[in-house]
Amino acid sequence: MIEVSDLEVRYGTHVAASVPALTVRPGECVAIVGESGSGKSSTLMALLGLAEASGNVTICGVDVLRAGPRELRRLRGSKAALVMQSPQAALPPTTRLGAFMRRALKLHGVRASMEEAMRAVLLDPALLRRYPHEISGGQAQRFAIALAIALGAEVILADEPTSALDVTVQAEVIAVLQRLRAERDLAVLMVSHDLALVSTIADRIVVMKDGQVVGTLTHPYTRQELEAVFGAQG
Amino acid sequence: MRRLGAFLLALIVLASLAAPWLAPYPEDAVDPLSSLLPPSPEHWFGTDQAGRDIFSRVLYGGQTSLLIAIAVLGSSALVGVALGMTAGYAGGWLRDVIMRVTDIFLAFPALLLSVALAVVLDPTVTTVIVAIAATWWPWYARLSMSVAASVSTRPYVDAARCLGVPAPLIVVRHVLPNSLTPVLVQLSLDAGGVILTAAALSYLGLGAQDPIAEWGLMVEQGQSLISTNWWVVTFPGLAIVLTAFAFNVLGEGLRNALDPRRTVIK
Numbered sequence: 001m002i003e004v005s006d007l008e009v010r011y012g013t014h015v016a017a018s019v020p021a022l023t024v025r026p027g028e029c030v031a032i033v034g035e036s037g038s039g040k041s042s043t044l045m046a047l048l049g050l051a052e053a054s055g056n057v058t059i060c061g062v063d064v065l066r067a068g069p070r071e072l073r074r075l076r077g078s079k080a081a082l083v084m085q086s087p088q089a090a091l092p093p094t095t096r097l098g099a100f101m102r103r104a105l106k107l108h109g110v111r112a113s114m115e116e117a118m119r120a121v122l123l124d125p126a127l128l129r130r131y132p133h134e135i136s137g138g139q140a141q142r143f144a145i146a147l148a149i150a151l152g153a154e155v156i157l158a159d160e161p162t163s164a165l166d167v168t169v170q171a172e173v174i175a176v177l178q179r180l181r182a183e184r185d186l187a188v189l190m191v192s193h194d195l196a197l198v199s200t201i202a203d204r205i206v207v208m209k210d211g212q213v214v215g216t217l218t219h220p221y222t223r224q225e226l227e228a229v230f231g232a233q234g
Numbered sequence: 235m236r237r238l239g240a241f242l243l244a245l246i247v248l249a250s251l252a253a254p255w256l257a258p259y260p261e262d263a264v265d266p267l268s269s270l271l272p273p274s275p276e277h278w279f280g281t282d283q284a285g286r287d288i289f290s291r292v293l294y295g296g297q298t299s300l301l302i303a304i305a306v307l308g309s310s311a312l313v314g315v316a317l318g319m320t321a322g323y324a325g326g327w328l329r330d331v332i333m334r335v336t337d338i339f340l341a342f343p344a345l346l347l348s349v350a351l352a353v354v355l356d357p358t359v360t361t362v363i364v365a366i367a368a369t370w371w372p373w374y375a376r377l378s379m380s381v382a383a384s385v386s387t388r389p390y391v392d393a394a395r396c397l398g399v400p401a402p403l404i405v406v407r408h409v410l411p412n413s414l415t416p417v418l419v420q421l422s423l424d425a426g427g428v429i430l431t432a433a434a435l436s437y438l439g440l441g442a443q444d445p446i447a448e449w450g451l452m453v454e455q456g457q458s459l460i461s462t463n464w465w466v467v468t469f470p471g472l473a474i475v476l477t478a479f480a481f482n483v484l485g486e487g488l489r490n491a492l493d494p495r496r497t498v499i500k
Binding site for chain 1: 388389390392393394395396397398399400403407408411412492493
């Protein structure tokens with residue numbers, strides 16, 4: 001589903017992230033963890049062709065780094081959906097949720113029930129009549145997942161999807177992601193700095209530091225594995 | 235507030251359009267024997283130097299002044315916002331080219347450029363519209379560019395890109411609606427300024443000419459009489475103030491209506 005090899009993300013001459021190999025299969029959840037500036041979000045952007053990068057990235061059969069604009073637009077949203085860090089800020093403030101979802105479906109030529117997608121993430125379809133500022137952060141994040149579901153996305157890329165939410169809402173969003181992953185065989189690649197949180201959902205955890213992959217943990221990880229990667233701070 | 239603004243503006247527009255039926259005298263009916271009469275039951279707003287009824291001329295003058303204001307603001311905003319949005323969203327060389335052309339227009343004093351254009355063209359209302367619009371659009375282009383550049387970095391624009399929305403649609407659906415507030419405010423503030431600039435051109439003999447009734451021209455013609463015959467300049471002046479106020483209130487209301495974050499959830 002996601003195949004990455006020899007990926008280098010650059011901002012000018014500066015290499016922001018270097019990922020030698022990464023694979024996420026259908027139904028699998030892989031998390032990239034690391035401190036701020038470790039290159040994890042840059043990696044995510046490069047996977048959608050939104051950052052200058054070299055190497056090989058294949059998502060749902062699309063060679064991202066060599067694809068044309070039309071092919072990339074088809075990939076984004078309809079095959080691979082991004083769930084962003086600030087859920088409400090990622091929604092256009094002057095557009096009702098329903099209108100936003102309807103336009104996205106129309107753009108990708110997808111015929112799907114918006115209400116069904118909302119129910120799949122445990123949201124009341126009546127929320128489709130609301131504006132982004134009229135819903136909570138957790139609802140906005142679940143709406144982003146509902147949009148991905150409605151569009152039929154096979155891959156979800158999540159950039160710190162719970163960092164702006166409180167603990168109980170974090171658990172709700174993670175539970176929704178877990179259930180949908182199992183039900184729909186979704187491939188989930190999640191970026192986070194919260195190791196404790198991702199350890200509850202990820203099958204594998206890739207640790208990045210200073211733009212480099214410094215280790216991979218297989219869940220359930222052990223104290224020894226953590227210490228091997230993080231050293232004394234683990 | 236939006237309703238008040240729309241109501242006031244509708245009232246002014248309707249009164250101007252209905253001038254042929256509402257005005258007690260023709261706009262150009264000269265009566266030297268009735269020169270400079272103060273307001274009275276026969277002449278509600280008094281008469282000017284040529285003995286023309288000012289109330290009738292204010293009603294007829296609305297047609298010309300509103301036409302100039304709406305045509306100038308509409309065309310300037312259309313051109314300025316389209317160029318500004320494109321420059322602000324695209325960035326890079328396209329922004330540089332558009333903004334340098336805009337800067338060239340901004341480098342000339344607006345009135346001087348309008349006068350230069352009006353001198354080349356015939357002195358008509360159309361000339362006034364073209365001359366003012368040619369100097370007005372760069373302000374909207376610059377304003378729109380700076381707002382669009384800021385809005386383009388917001389997460390919902392990034393999210394739209396990640397959703398595969400093509401750039402023109404991102405500009406129209408996401409950048410434009412979220413950039414309109416300052417443009418609307420500027421438009422509402424500019425209405426009075428456009429009418430007065432048109433008056434200045436008419437005063438210089440480059441725009442609407444006597445006996446055509448036009449508020450700005452009426453103010454210009456009556457300014458020397460303000461200490462002795464206050465009504466000559468006061469009533470067309472009030473019409474300009476009222477129209478500018480109506481545009482302001484309408485702009486404020488539209489800003490609130492276009493931004494749902496300003497509405498209270500009931």
